[in-house]
Amino acid sequence: MPVQQKLFRFAFRLLGNEDDAKDITQDALMKVWRQQGKMNELENVEAWCMRITRNLSLDKIKARKYRVADDxxxxxxxxxxxxxxxxxxxxxxxxxxxxxxxxxxxxxxxxxxxxxxxxxxxxxxxxxxxxxxxxxxxxxxxxxxxxxxxxxxxxxxxxxxx
Amino acid sequence: MHMDYSNIRSLLDKYWEGETSLEEEAQLKQFYNAAPADLPKDLQEAAPLFHYFEIATPTTNLPGFEALQTAFETPATTPVIKIGFLRNWMQYAAMLAIALGIGYGIQQHIEADRPPQHPELSFRQDTFNDPKEAFAETQKALQLLARNLNKGKQEMVKLNYFNEATDKVKEN
Missing domain, CATH: 1.10.10.10 (Winged helix-like DNA-binding domain superfamily/Winged helix DNA-binding domain)
Incomplete structure (x- = not known):
């Protein structure tokens, strides 16, 4: 599974909403892209991306008093x-x-x-x-x-x- | 049609116990995906669950991030840094500097060992061989030291006044 698909799935499970999950995935990838330099220092790049996705998702949940959609x-x-x-x-x-x-x-x-x-x-x-x-x-x-x-x-x- | 479901049964038992591997779970999904309608009752229990797993997963097309993807897939390699002329140049310069330094040091040493070229001049400059002059010079130096020490002492006395004054103020 490509990394962005993994990030999307994870964000989708956290947020319960496809559109928001897409946004978060984009944001996470942009953040990863901007911090590319860090990649060489990291042992597990994917875990790092997941952490970024989780933090962004949780921020979103917090910021909007999000109700995780029960689709x-x-x-x-x-x-x-x-x-x-x-x-x-x-x-x-x-x-x-x-x-x-x-x-x-x-x-x-x-x-x-x-x-x-x-x-x-x-x-x-x-x-x-x-x-x-x-x-x-x-x-x-x-x-x-x-x-x-x-x-x-x-x-x-x-x-x-x- | 009769099928042997024992393998599926044991996989299911493992599944409910949370002991299946991803491959075994894929096997179960595959089985339920193509399962005949007349499944034995005990196997029917898990059918809706696996069916749900199959259909309730979003299949969203995400915009490509190919560049990033390749960055993930290419194994991290340590970039080869070419040590070019610059690094070598610095090495040679350092060696040269050390060589010059040692050369200069040796030269100085040899010159110092050499007997003075004008003995009468150096004799006049050197006070060591004339006890009187040496004594006078030493005295001068010690006096200078004493003067300076006294200067420091005077300052200390002033400071002491100040301390006493503050103590008095504090007492009152």
Missing amino acids: LEKALELPAVDTQNPHVATEQQDMMKRVHAAIHALPEKFRLVIQLRDMDGFSYQEIADMLDITINEVKVNLHRARQKVREQLKNVYAYGLQ
Whole structure:
């Protein structure tokens, strides 16, 4: 994955909004570009870029009293797999909304880890760098996040979709 | 159609325990992406989750930062600094300066060892061989020293007055 794509994904997970994530990615890259000279001194340039992205995102959240968007509207637009059968399609949409809600109901530290790992495919080390936590914390949080989502899914199955 | 799902089951167990590698997670995603509709019930549980992972990720095209990208991809190499004429020139100049310095030092040394060319002149300048004159010169020098020391002492006395005065003021 190209670096800017990684930065974008990370910013997107933090801010929950594509446009803002794009802006932050641009800003972060500009900042990196301006400080190119520093690159040779750094052991891990990517981690440094991630740190810049995180700081910019957090600044944005702070500055605007940002509410991390829970793009439920986006989830509603999720493409249905089976478009031939409207009933099945609706059911699938509904299921996706439930999964989406389950993930977004997680505490932030769990949500970010499961998103960055399972949706964006980052390594433990990358996530640790991004969130400034240890690899062990990443693993623990991921495990708990998956357990919680699993419980939610079990409830959905137990009580049905209706 | 009957498929052997044991591999997927063990991967799923690992997944829920948070012990899968990225490759194994990719395998699971791939499996659920192409999974048949009649999955066994235990495998259906995770299907919506993996389906969600697949579709809920933004595929945004970002403006290219190719230059930066190449900067990331090219391994960091230490730039080769060519040591040209300048550096060598300075080396040679330093060597020359040292050589001249040593040469000058040796020359001075030889000259100092050489007997004076006008003995009667140097005799007059040198006070060491004339005890009277040497005594007078020493006395002069010591007197100068004493005068200066006394000057310093006088200043100290003045300072002392001042100190006493401040002490008095403080007492009152």
